[in-house]
Amino acid sequence: KNRIIELIEREMALSSEDRPGEIMAKMNSLEDPEIISALLMASRAGIRIQLNIRGICCLRPGLKGISENIEVVSVIDRFLEHARILYFRNGGNDDLYLSSADWMTRNLDRRVELLFPVKDPVNRQRLVRFMKSFFSDTVKGWRMKSDGTWSRSRGARGARAQELIYRTGAFREG
Numbered sequence: 567k568n569r570i571i572e573l574i575e576r577e578m579a580l581s582s583e584d585r586p587g588e589i590m591a592k593m594n595s596l597e598d599p600e601i602i603s604a605l606l607m608a609s610r611a612g613i614r615i616q617l618n619i620r621g622i623c624c625l626r627p628g629l630k631g632i633s634e635n636i637e638v639v640s641v642i643d644r645f646l647e648h649a650r651i652l653y654f655r656n657g658g659n660d661d662l663y664l665s666s667a668d669w670m671t672r673n674l675d676r677r678v679e680l681l682f683p684v685k686d687p688v689n690r691q692r693l694v695r696f697m698k699s700f701f702s703d704t705v706k707g708w709r710m711k712s713d714g715t716w717s718r719s720r721g722a723r724g725a726r727a728q729e730l731i732y733r734t735g736a737f738r739e740g
Contacts, residue, residue, distance in 0.1 A: 567598065567600060567601065567674035567675065569681055570601060570604075570652070570669070570674075570681070571600065571601065571604045573652070573654050573661070573663075574589065574601075574604040574605060574607075574608050574654075575604065575608075576654070576656065577589055577608060577613055577654050577655065577656065578607070578608050578611045578613060580655075580656060580657030581611065581612060581613055581655075581657075582657075585655070585657055585658050586612065586613075586614065586655075587608070587611070587612070587613035587614070587655055588613065588614045588615075588616075588653075588654075588655040589605075589608065589613060589614070589615045589616070589652075589653065589654055589655075590615075590616045590617075590618075590651075590652075590653040590694075590697055590698075590701075591615075591616075591617050591618070591650075591651065591652050591653070591669075592617075592618040592649055592650065592651040592652075592697050592700065593618075593619060593620070593649075593650045593651075593665075593667075593668045593669060594619070594620045594621045594622075594647075594648065594650075594668045595619065595620075595621050595622040595623070595668040595669065595670050596617065596619050596622065596623045596624060596625055596668070596669045596670075597622055597623075597624045597668075597669065597670045597671065598669050598670055598671045598673075598674055599624075599671070601669045601674070602624060602625045602669075605617075605625060605633075605636065606625070606632060606633055606636075608635075609632070609633045609634065609635040609636045610631070610632065610635075612635060613635060614635050615635055615636040615637070616636075616637045616639070616701055617636065617637065617638045617639070618638075618639050618640070618641065618697065618700045618701065619638055619639075619640055620640055620641070620642065620647065621640075622670075623638055623640070623710060625638065626710070626712055626713070626714050627710055627711075627712060628711065628712035629712050633712075637701070637709070638709070638710035639700060639701055639703070639707050639708065639709055639710070639719065640707070640708045640710070640716065641700050641703045641706050641707045641708070642706060642708070643706040649664075649696075650664065650665040650666065650667060650668065651663070651664060651665075651693055651696070651697050652664075652665060652681075653693075653694060653697065660690070660694075661683065662683065662684045662690045662693055662694065663681055663682060663683050663684065664680075664681075664682060664684060664693075665679065665680060665681040665682075666679045666680045666681075667679035667680070667681070699725075702725050703719060703725055704719050704720055704725045705725065707719035
């Protein structure tokens with residue numbers, strides 16, 4: 567938990583007009599009050615935050631002056647996923663991590679979990695592409711509104727993240 571909070575705080579410290587801060591995270595659940603507090607602080611500091619949370623999410627996005635820079639999407643489709651991916655722009659020196667932990671108090675305070683950086687450039691590109699596909703899903707995607715309710719993500723063309731990944735082989739080189 568401490569490392570995740572450090573990464574969020576570092577994003578705020580390194581953010582500037584010419585290199586605005588950005589955080590993307592994909593996981594099953596977000597419930598830990600300290601992590602939520604750090605994300606809200608980052609949003610108020612102007613950091614763009616995109617969260618792909620498959621299940622429980624105790625953070626409300628889009629509240630003016632509080633979480634207006636936070637977007638929360640959920641994609642429930644054919645394949646059950648347990649990927650936990652964290653991306654930090656880091657002042658232009660992008661950092662990407664894989665983790666075993668959802669951002670839940672029980673995971674971060676009472677279990678042994680892993681968080682490790684992805685160093686290989688090809689794998690980093692693949693994971694960022696993978697994560698971004700979920701934010702553009704207009705078939706199986708849902709967006710959390712500021713009142714905590716969910717609405718279907720809709721778009722002019724039907725983009726389905728899991729199908730795109732499956733059909734295009736997003737994890738193949740290139």
